[in-house]
Amino acid sequence: xxxxxxxxxxxxxxxxxxxxxxxxxxxxxxxxxxxxxxxxxxxxxxxxxxxxxxxxxxxxxxxxxxxxxxxxxxxxxxxxxxxxxxxxxxxxxxxxxxxxxxxxxxxxxxxxxxxxxxxxxxxxxxxxxxxxxxxxxxxxxxxxxxxxxxxxxxxxxxxxxxxxxxxxxxxxxxxxxxxxxxxxxxxxxxxxxxxxxxxxxxxxxxxxxxxxxxxxxxxxxxxxxxxxxxxxxxxxxxxxxxxxxxxxxxxxxxxxxxxxxxxxxxxxxxxxxxxxxxxxxxxxxxxxxxxxxxxxxxxxxxxxxxxxxxxxxxxxxxxxxxxxxxxxxxxxxxxxxxxxxxxxxxxxxxxxxxxxxxxxxxxxxxxxxxxxxxxxxxxxxxxxxxxxxxxxxxxxxxxxxxxxxxxxxxxxxxxxxxxxxxxxxxxxxxxxxxxxxxxxxxxxxxxxx
Numbered sequence: 001x002x003x004x005x006x007x008x009x010x011x012x013x014x015x016x017x018x019x020x021x022x023x024x025x026x027x028x029x030x031x032x033x034x035x036x037x038x039x040x041x042x043x044x045x046x047x048x049x050x051x052x053x054x055x056x057x058x059x060x061x062x063x064x065x066x067x068x069x070x071x072x073x074x075x076x077x078x079x080x081x082x083x084x085x086x087x088x089x090x091x092x093x094x095x096x097x098x099x100x101x102x103x104x105x106x107x108x109x110x111x112x113x114x115x116x117x118x119x120x121x122x123x124x125x126x127x128x129x130x131x132x133x134x135x136x137x138x139x140x141x142x143x144x145x146x147x148x149x150x151x152x153x154x155x156x157x158x159x160x161x162x163x164x165x166x167x168x169x170x171x172x173x174x175x176x177x178x179x180x181x182x183x184x185x186x187x188x189x190x191x192x193x194x195x196x197x198x199x200x201x202x203x204x205x206x207x208x209x210x211x212x213x214x215x216x217x218x219x220x221x222x223x224x225x226x227x228x229x230x231x232x233x234x235x236x237x238x239x240x241x242x243x244x245x246x247x248x249x250x251x252x253x254x255x256x257x258x259x260x261x262x263x264x265x266x267x268x269x270x271x272x273x274x275x276x277x278x279x280x281x282x283x284x285x286x287x288x289x290x291x292x293x294x295x296x297x298x299x300x301x302x303x304x305x306x307x308x309x310x311x312x313x314x315x316x317x318x319x320x321x322x323x324x325x326x327x328x329x330x331x332x333x334x335x336x337x338x339x340x341x342x343x344x345x346x347x348x349x350x351x352x353x354x355x356x357x358x359x360x361x362x363x364x365x366x367x368x369x370x371x372x373x374x375x376x377x378x379x380x381x382x383x384x385x386x387x388x389x390x391x392x393x394x395x396x397x398x399x400x401x402x403x404x405x406x407x408x409x410x411x412x413x414x415x416x417x418x419x420x421x422x423x424x425x426x427x428x429x430x431x432x433x434x435x436x437x438x439x440x441x442x443x444x445x446x447x448x449x
Contacts, residue, residue, distance in 0.1 A: 001126070001443075003133040004154055004163075010133060011119030012174055012204040013386060014435065019115035021074075021436065022102045022429035023067035032085040033101040040064040046098040050091055050266075050426040056223075056419035058395055063420055066437045071104055074436070078121040081107040088427030089237040089244075089263040092363030103239065103429040118432065142169065142214045142410065149218070149409035168446035170411040171211030171399070172439065175387035177203040182213065183387065189227040189272045190387040196275070200232075201384040211416040215391040219401045220410070225388030225422025228431070229268035232383030233307040233322075234284070237264045239428060245286065246369040248350055249380065252280035254333060254342030256350075259362040265425035271380050283336055284378040285329075285347070287371040314376075324377040332375045347371060388425060390418035397442035411446055413438040 009015065023029070024043035030036050044064035048055060074080040087101035109117055123133075134156070141153035143162060151164045176182040176190060178201060183191040193201060216222060230236075236244050237260070244261045251257055251274045258270035271282050308314045308323070317323040326332035329347045333340035351370050353360065360368060391399050391412040399410040399417075414435040415421075421430055 001129075001131045002163075003131065004137040004139050004152070005133055005135045006138045006173070006206045006210070007204065008135050010123050010135075011116060013177070013202075013207055014119055014432065015116040016113060016202060016204065017115035017385075017432060018105065018111055018428070019109040019118040019432060020103050020105045020429040021067070021071065021433040022427065023071045023104060023433060024064065024100060024102050026068045026071050026104070028071065028082045028104055029085050029100075029102065032083075033087075035100040035102075038100045038102070040068065042098050042100065043067070043102060046094060047421075047426055047430075049094045049098065050424070051421075052423055054224075054423050055421070059393070059420040062395055062441075063434060063437050066441075067433050070433060070436045070440070073440075074118070074121070078125050080118065080121055083107050084110075087240040088429075089240055089261060090363075090365065091262050091266050091426075092259045101240070103427070115432065122436075139173075139210065139214070142218055144218060147408065149407060165409065167449045168409045168411055170397075170413060170439075170442045170446055171215065171391065171416045172413050172435075172442075173209070173211035173416050174203070174207040175390060175415045176209030176212060177201055177207035177384070177386045178205060179209040179213075182209045186212075186222060187224065187227065187387050187389055188276070189229070189269065190384070192272055192276060193227065193229065193382055193384045197382055197384075200382055201386070203384070203386045207386065211412060212390055215399055215407075215410070215412065218407065218410075220399050220407060221392035221402045221404070223389060223392045223418030223422075225390070225418055226265070226269060226424045227272075227387050228265055228385035228425040229272070229382040230264035230385070231268070231284075231380065233378065233381070237261050237267065244367040246367045246371055247284050247286035248346070248371075249282055249284050250338060250343060250346060251282050252278050252338055254339040254344075254346055256346055256362060259360070259364045261364050261366045263425075263427050265427075268380075268382055269424040271382070280337070282380045283338060284380055285332070285343070285371070285375065286378075287373060287375045318376075322378070325374055327374050329373075329375050332377055336377045336379075338377075385425075386415060386431075388415065388418070388422040390416045392419055393417045393438075395441075396445040397438055398445065409449070411442040413442040 024038045024040050044061045047060050085101050086103050138155045139152045142149050143151040149169050180194045258267045324335050329344045330340040333343040354368050354370050397411045398406045399412050
């Protein structure tokens with residue numbers, strides 16, 4: 001096997017991740033969590049519910065069933081040492097019976113940048129089997145012969161070469177994260193991020209949708225998927241270890257529109273939809289009174305860095321304009337261009353429901369505390385971890401055309417492939433277990449070709 005790597009380092013955006021992976025029913029889940037009877041069937045059902053009818057059920061089921069074996073394989077074969085399990089935040093319409101702590105993290109993993117540990121462990125094993133890599137080598141085109149993919153065209157130091165594939169070509173070039181034109185055509189939310197919030201995409205610069213472009217060029221089908229967006233300032237709802245502090249999110253009319261403690265990509269999809277529908281920013285509203293700032297500081301845990309952790313950082317954010325503050329909610333509304341009376345009614349309804357112990361109308365379960373003056377507003381700004389959606393594949397990772405027919409010799413894996421994740425990201429650890437599982441499936445299928 002030979003790998004053509006566009007950059008000078010193996011792994012792309014996976015290196016920037018925490019390397020965490022979701023799986024159900026593993027021995028590590030039983031050891032490190034309270035979930036002793038979880039199953040891949042429940043895991044698949046949760047993913048499918050979050051897919052809102054848009055996913056390929058067979059692919060999702062295969063991934064859920066194959067994830068535990070991948071966890072064991074990484075430990076037994078690649079030397080990964082699993083040391084803990086936690087969960088992602090809820091989604092209001094998904095039954096609690098389907099939820100569980102399934103996010104596995106390894107020694108020295110879980111923090112941004114520790115995905116490189118996973119990358120290096122897997123590559124060391126591949127090298128031991130004879131795999132080779134050519135760095136700074138861009139694959140620019142697929143070579144067809146009688147309808148079959150028989151090789152690729154590569155560019156090295158400005159020179160172009162053609163390389164024959166003995167078994168097949170596996171595309172694993174991530175999504176259209178940094179390709180604005182492809183995002184405009186294929187993924188509205190990624191286009192919103194790239195144009196309205198430039199510079200907030202945290203993916204590798206080489207993620208320009210090359211594999212998807214090459215597949216589409218020869219007639220492959222595309223399956224859409226949404227994006228992976230989160231609040232990089234507060235880390236709101238990134239996982240269930242740190243409760244979200246008392247705050248609510250409003251549109252330009254001063255009205256709430258989403259469950260703020262739902263898993264991060266779910267509530268950021270709603271933010272995207274509101275901003276596109278209204279042509280105006282959305283805002284996070286909180287207060288110093290009622291415990292909002294104090295609870296936020298108290299919720300800061302080791303390894304989790306919140307903005308505005310103390311009076312010093314709070315005042316610095318106000319001085320820089322990052323936070324807008326006012327002594328009355330109406331004044332705050334005036335300052336941020338949000339309907340003052342509506343914003344006041346939203347605050348009053350929030351505080352009344354909290355005091356009465358009423359269920360939250362959007363299904364929120366955490367951070368339900370009274371919000372009092374002085375008040376603060378933060379313009380919601382997405383931090384982006386990439387686009388979802390890619391080439392349509394079979395259960396063997398074979399790429400299919402728009403007629404549903406297999407394109408011989410061509411395979412796709414990870415976020416280069418679509419149909420198994422979306423329309424919003426269903427929680428940390430989904431993407432990396434997908435790269436592991438589908439990568440192994442694609443490799444096996446090509447080897448048996």
